[in-house]
Amino acid sequence: MSKCEQCIVREFSSLKALNKDELIKLSDCKTSKIIKKGENIFEEGENVNGIFCIKDGVCKLTKLSPNGKDHIVKLVSKGELLGQRSMISDEPANLSAVALEDMQVCFIPKNEILGFFDKNNQFSMNVMKTICGDLKSADEHMVNMAQKSVKERLAETLVYLHETFGTNTDSTLKIQLSRDELASMIGTATESCIRLLSDFNKLGLIELVGKKIVLKDINKLKKIAD
Amino acid sequence: MSKCEQCIVREFSSLKALNKDELIKLSDCKTSKIIKKGENIFEEGENVNGIFCIKDGVCKLTKLSPNGKDHIVKLVSKGELLGQRSMISDEPANLSAVALEDMQVCFIPKNEILGFFDKNNQFSMNVMKTICGDLKSADEHMVNMAQKSVKERLAETLVYLHETFGTNTDSTLKIQLSRDELASMIGTATESCIRLLSDFNKLGLIELVGKKIVLKDINKLKKIAD
DNA sequence: TAAAAACAATGATATTTATCATATAAATGT
DNA sequence: ACATTTATATGATAAATATCATTGTTTTTA
Numbered sequence: 001m002s003k004c005e006q007c008i009v010r011e012f013s014s015l016k017a018l019n020k021d022e023l024i025k026l027s028d029c030k031t032s033k034i035i036k037k038g039e040n041i042f043e044e045g046e047n048v049n050g051i052f053c054i055k056d057g058v059c060k061l062t063k064l065s066p067n068g069k070d071h072i073v074k075l076v077s078k079g080e081l082l083g084q085r086s087m088i089s090d091e092p093a094n095l096s097a098v099a100l101e102d103m104q105v106c107f108i109p110k111n112e113i114l115g116f117f118d119k120n121n122q123f124s125m126n127v128m129k130t131i132c133g134d135l136k137s138a139d140e141h142m143v144n145m146a147q148k149s150v151k152e153r154l155a156e157t158l159v160y161l162h163e164t165f166g167t168n169t170d171s172t173l174k175i176q177l178s179r180d181e182l183a184s185m186i187g188t189a190t191e192s193c194i195r196l197l198s199d200f201n202k203l204g205l206i207e208l209v210g211k212k213i214v215l216k217d218i219n220k221l222k223k224i225a226d
Numbered sequence: 227m228s229k230c231e232q233c234i235v236r237e238f239s240s241l242k243a244l245n246k247d248e249l250i251k252l253s254d255c256k257t258s259k260i261i262k263k264g265e266n267i268f269e270e271g272e273n274v275n276g277i278f279c280i281k282d283g284v285c286k287l288t289k290l291s292p293n294g295k296d297h298i299v300k301l302v303s304k305g306e307l308l309g310q311r312s313m314i315s316d317e318p319a320n321l322s323a324v325a326l327e328d329m330q331v332c333f334i335p336k337n338e339i340l341g342f343f344d345k346n347n348q349f350s351m352n353v354m355k356t357i358c359g360d361l362k363s364a365d366e367h368m369v370n371m372a373q374k375s376v377k378e379r380l381a382e383t384l385v386y387l388h389e390t391f392g393t394n395t396d397s398t399l400k401i402q403l404s405r406d407e408l409a410s411m412i413g414t415a416t417e418s419c420i421r422l423l424s425d426f427n428k429l430g431l432i433e434l435v436g437k438k439i440v441l442k443d444i445n446k447l448k449k450i451a452d
Numbered sequence: 453t454a455a456a457a458a459c460a461a462t463g464a465t466a467t468t469t470a471t472c473a474t475a476t477a478a479a480t481g482t
Numbered sequence: 483a484c485a486t487t488t489a490t491a492t493g494a495t496a497a498a499t500a501t502c503a504t505t506g507t508t509t510t511t512a
Contacts, residue, residue, distance in 0.1 A: 052442040063365060063425035065373035067451035073365050088351075090356040094365060123343065125314075128354055135357060139289060139299050139320060139366035143369035145486075146413025150469070179490065187372025189470050192489060208480085226292035376499070405460060415500050420461060435462075437508085459508070467500070478489070 003027050009053035010108070012079035014126035020117055030106045035059075041082065041097035041105060048093050050109040052082040058165070059102030061095040061186070072185040073141075074134075075100070075175070082163070084127055085134075087113060092204060100175065145187055146225065153186040154196050158206065162215050172212035177209035179211075229253050235279035235332070238305035240352035241267055256332045261285075267308065267323035267331060274319050276307040276335040283329030284391070284401060287321040288410070298411040299364075301326070301401070303391070310353055311360075313339060325399065371413055374452065379412040380422050382451035384432065388441050398438035405437075 004010055004132055006024045008087040008126060035041055035057070042048050045063060046160045062070045076082060086093050087110055102130070117124045127164065158173075165175040177185070183193035197213070205221055207214040215221060230236055230252045236244070261267055269273050270290060276295055282352040288296040298373070302308060312319050313336055318347065341351045351402070363374070370379060384399075391401040409419035426432045431447055433440040441447060 065369045067373055069373055071372050085358045085361055088354050089362070090264060091362075094362050098330045105234060118347065124350070124354075128314050128350075128357070131357055131361060132311045135311055135364060136315070136317075136320050136363045137370060138361060142364060142368040142371055143289045143291045143297045145368055146297050147286045147293055147295055173506085176312070189491095191471080192469060195469095198491075208490095404458095416459095417461085417501080418499060421499095424461075434460095453512105455510105455512080457508100457510070459506105461504100461506075463504085465500100465502080467485070468498080470495100470497070472493105472495080474491100474493085476489105476491075478487105480485100481488105482483100482485090 002032075004106075007053070007055060008079050009055055009081070009177060013053070013081045014084075014123060014130055015053070015081070017120055017126050018116060019120075022120065026108060026111065029112045032104065032106050032191050035099045035105060038200050039099050041103075042093050044094065044096045045092050046084050048083045049221035050093060050107050050115055051084055051087055052097075053106040054078055054080050054082065054146075055104040055106060055107065056099045059097045059103060060176075061097055061099055062179070063095050070096075070184055072181060072186060075164075076151040081130070088127070088131070099176070109216075119207065130192075133172065150186060150188045150192055151196055151199075152186075152225050154182075154193065154200075155205075155221045157182065157186050157216060158213065159218060159221050160199075162169050167214075170209070170212075171214050172209055173215070176212065178199065230256065230257075233279070233281060233332075233427050234305050235281060235307070239279070239307045240310075240349060240356055240449040241279070243346055243348035243352050244342060245346075249347065251338065252334060255338045258330065258332050259408060260358070261325045261329040261331060263325050263327050265325050267325065267329070268319050270320065270322045270360075271318050274309045274312050275292075276309055276333050277313055278323075279332040279334065280304055280308065281332060283331075284326045285329060286326055286381055286407070287323055291319050296322075296410055297413060299367075300360075301390075307356070311357060314353070314357070326403070326442050342396045362385070376412060376414045376418055377422055377425075378451050379414075380408075380419065380426075381431075381447045383408065383412050384426075384439065384441060385444060385447050385451060388444065393440075396435070396438075397440050398435055402438065 004023045005028055010016060010023065025039050031112050041052055041059060054077060056078050058075055060072045061074045061076060062072050065071055076097070085094065146155065148156070161175055165173065168174055179194050179197070180190045183190045186193065197206065197208060205217045207216055230249045236242060236249065267278055267285060280303060282304050284301060286298045287300045287302060288298050289298050294426065302323070308323055340382060370382065387399050387401055391399065394400050404418050405423070406416050409416040412419065423432065427434050431443045433442055
């Protein structure tokens, strides 16, 4: 089993505050998993009892709305942690985590993490700052949902996907969401999302290469997004 | 100056974890303020440098959206704390806090709070749980904004105001928002909000008493809200 | 107390968005 | 390789929502 010391997650997440001893303890208690595209890491309402380190891949965090549709709240990728909020609140997961590509994750039991929490101040501070960052962006996101049009939200989301996940060599967006997923990220009907993509395509703002998307005029998209 | 020991905020907030000595330190460093209806406690972008205890009154937390409209993210009232996220993130305020009624608040400087943070584990845990709760409800709120209709959001908000803030003796909602504020809470145009209130009135779900609102059929409103 | 300002209400209309229907293209299973 | 399912696309239409205009009603201020 691989050591945690060189792991990308340790490098980029709250775990960077852990010392050698703590990392060894971590290596001993962790379990690794492969999650295939489309599979759940955990589901809304489930007792998670620990946190997940994402060693590779990207997943979506979704929440079921009362009308039965899933809404994508956030995308989380390589190097990040999952399940911190549930662990601290000592509550079941509020969101489901579903792999958008094949993933490699490690699971660390709650007890272990809570131990670090008590003894390593920098670590708990890091976790708190992460959650505070999540809260800030959730508030911003909420205002966007409430105040912006679907067109603005689509433009904004395309730019976000471009800037956060980058592009392939053919300059298509690296992260590949279905139209349905894109719609559930911006909070609209799938057909409306497809129609707006067509519009953007006709306006030369983007190009549709099969199911993939190329951003042709990021500045104009940013302008539309506000 | 009044002591913190008997303060309502201490009783209901994270501060309940503080011991006698810590409360005495708190009493010594705090400053009290009266905030009149409509005045800011702090403004988006401002460096807050501490937290506020709400001894009395209710305020709205608003965020300016790029289109120039304010969106009400949350209402915060007597017994709660303000500014925890900014303090932990060590960032300027992400939201503005504006009094909806005359308020009594105390300000506690950051240094003092961070001191408790280091030494009193229960206190920092309480703060974290509060922020985690905020994150959870922000995510839920976001999904509501994205997936529910304006009518559903209005019904939900009216029930929320009723259940959270209660009613006056004439059974009008105790917390009094203008139509404009109500609209900016549910994320719609003021006229749309007014129109839907008229509809609800005609359907006998609510009664409009001047600018005040009485909920006549909470169960039906809950059904509409989903 | 009168004038001005802010707020609430409603009609008319335009725009945005959702829904339903259908067609085509791509992916999947056998 | 072909049938079946799933995803994308687009038209037609309905429903939801925003915008602009106008009026009446409070509230504030001079």
